[in-house]
Amino acid sequence: MPPFMHSSKQHVPPIAIRPPPHLDFCVGHPGVPASRPRLVGTVEIRSPGKILSISHVTIALHRYESIHPPSAASLSSLKREYSIIVGQEVLVFQAPGGHADVVAMDLPFELPFSTSHLDNPPPSVSLANGMCETSYQLVAVLYPSKGSIIKFGMPVKIERFDLLSTWxxxxxxxxxxxxxxxxxxxxxxxxxxxxxxxxxxxxxxxxxxxxxxxxxxxxxxxxxxxxxxxxxxxxxxxxxxxxxxxxxxxxxxxxxxxxxxxxxxxxxxxxxxxxxxxxxxxxxxxxxxxxxxxxxxxxxxxxxxxxxxxxxxxxxxxxxxxxxxxxxxxxxxxxxxxLDRSACLKAMSDIDDAVRQARISENRPKELPQSHIVTMVTNTPGKRILVE
Missing domain, CATH: 2.60.40.640 (Immunoglobulin-like)
Incomplete structure (x- = not known):
């Protein structure tokens, strides 16, 4: 499913979802709970030259599935699609008092995967000429104090590391x-x-x-x-x-x-x-x-x-x-x-490192990087200044 797109006629500020510098969104290894698998990154909102009144901002991981069985070539009714939020939608910003006049925002997030093997999401796949597909998107939703909500989706690839042949x-x-x-x-x-x-x-x-x-x-x-x-x-x-x-x-x-x-x-x-x-x-x-x-x-x-x-x-x-x-x-x-054997062995080594890091940080307070928000406030009558 394609990412959410914005029409230029809406004149909305661009929204971006970015991973940590030089890293992927996925930290840890899905399918291996001891590695503390999770999705991390930052929701960026920019409104150059314009003030945006925001109520709150959320982010969630969405899973999309589609099937088109081979016998359904002339029976489009057999084609099915399915979508669900993986885990929970996370609130990354809540304006005090119900709204905030914003010019720019950097909102860090962390979406952990379930530690239960039964609740682990299936891997991203596309098989048999698109007859069956599973894909994922990080979807950020901006709720303005007035007007329609704004959505933005960023595709992400989810792998399952409990399938390694070297286990x-x-x-x-x-x-x-x-x-x-x-x-x-x-x-x-x-x-x-x-x-x-x-x-x-x-x-x-x-x-x-x-x-x-x-x-x-x-x-x-x-x-x-x-x-x-x-x-x-x-x-x-x-x-x-x-x-x-x-x-x-x-x-x-x-x-x-x-x-x-x-x-x-x-x-x-x-x-x-x-x-x-x-x-x-x-x-x-x-x-x-x-x-x-x-x-x-x-x-x-x-x-x-x-x-x-x-x-x-x-x-x-x-x-x-x-x-x-x-x-x-x-x-x-x-x-x-x-994955072939050499890739599996490399993944096993990476999993060992991730598990050690997860154990070291297990007793530390889990804190996200600080949010950066640039707002407009009134300093003197009729005059506004930028505040970060």
């Missing part, structure tokens, strides 16, 4: 076993790592065991092993209805040339590399790797996210193509991080 919680092995529909074979797949980013290897350990109670299981042969990485976008429509869009990000095949399944079982690990950019290429093993086109921004191959109007999830499916038995597959959920 230890993603190094817990995840195992799932499935019995074949014909009861002739059992397949077990273990993922040593459950979060990946661009360029990361995706490894799966596979175990195929024949059912010893069935003589037919002795004749089973393994033709191929497949690994399929799939993106699942769920669009949430009105009245609880949903539309799901599935897209294959990666497909890799391993030919076993009709290998006979041993009585003791078959064990094999397979790996493929999550694409750093989506184009046709070959895996390190020399096997053909089919990659679909990515419609996200060039730096965003994929990301796991949950928003009000949509969700983006990823699954890895390992499938065994068999002879003399029905094919069998195991599907498991994984988390996709938009």
């Amino acid at each position: 230890g919680m993603y190094n817990q092995p995840q195992t799932k076993a499935v019995d074949g529909s014909d009861h002739l074979i059992t397949m077990e797949v273990a993922l040593p790592k459950t979060c990946i980013g661009p360029g990361d290897p995706l490894i799966a350990y596979i175990k195929l065991c024949p059912n010893p109670d069935w003589s037919k299981s002795r004749k089973i042969r393994i033709s191929k092993l497949q690994s399929i990485l799939e993106e699942i976008i769920t669009f949430k429509l009105e009245k609880g209805e949903e539309i799901t869009r599935r897209r294959k990000i990666l497909k890799d095949e391993f030919d076993l040339y009709d290998l006979k399944l041993p009585a003791a079982g078959f064990i094999r690990d397979i790996s493929c590399v999550f694409p750093s950019q989506l184009r046709l290429k070959r895996s390190p093993s020399g096997l053909k790797m089919n990659l679909t086109d990515c419609s996200a921004t060039p730096s965003l191959v994929g990301i796991t996210t949950q928003a009000a109007l949509f969700s983006v999830e990823y699954t890895i499916t390992v499938k065994a193509i068999l002879l003399r038995a029905k094919d069998i597959s195991v599907t498991q959920a994984i988390t996709v991080c938009p």
